[in-house]
Amino acid sequence: MSHSFPVKGIDVDDETRCAHYHSEIDRIAIKFFCCGIYYPCFECHQAAGCGQPKVWPKEKFNEKAVLCGACGHELKIQEYLDCASSCPACQARFNPGCSLHKHLYFE
Template sequence: MTAPPSAPPPRPTVRGVDLDPQTRCAHWRTGLDVVALRLACCPEFWACRDCHDALADHPAVPVPREGFDAPHVLCGVCRAELTVREYRTAMAGDRPACPRCGAGFNPGCSRHDHLYFAPGGAR
């Protein structure tokens, strides 16, 4: 008797305004805007902070330093979940990209890091 095929793991929930399949939203739509982020206040990922502010019923809470080793970043291309430390390391390079699939990330996202994650910690 053969074991039944296992079901693929569920895809993480991503919320946002006018989402495309790679997590781009109404606010950020370039080819490199393929990152969704999970804030400390929500179980799901958000396409961007503006989407959270538009759709959530509470203020956004950045991830505290103690949460930096948990997955709070989602690559919209390969769906890899990255820790804050992995994401910050990827963003520190000359060409920010997903460490799993190599999809490019928008280097300008570093300017908004403080909206999602507490200051400090490893980069």
């Protein structure tokens, strides 16, 4: 594993891919605002999470809540939203399709 953060979910691999999102570039996990636990996706949180999903409010976008599964770098929410195509620390590519689901995580 490239990081030391626990990531919960279904069939989570070493780079935070899961049963739902498992392409080469699916390598982030998001710390859910409601429970403070990293999950690879909203579906994993729905299946094994706290049962109280809440999105991150805009005033908390300076919090570290996105984990690069390749190197373990924690990104601030705004940093991730500004450069969602790759990790600023290791340049590992992220799935640009994740932006379609950002409303499930961030206000």
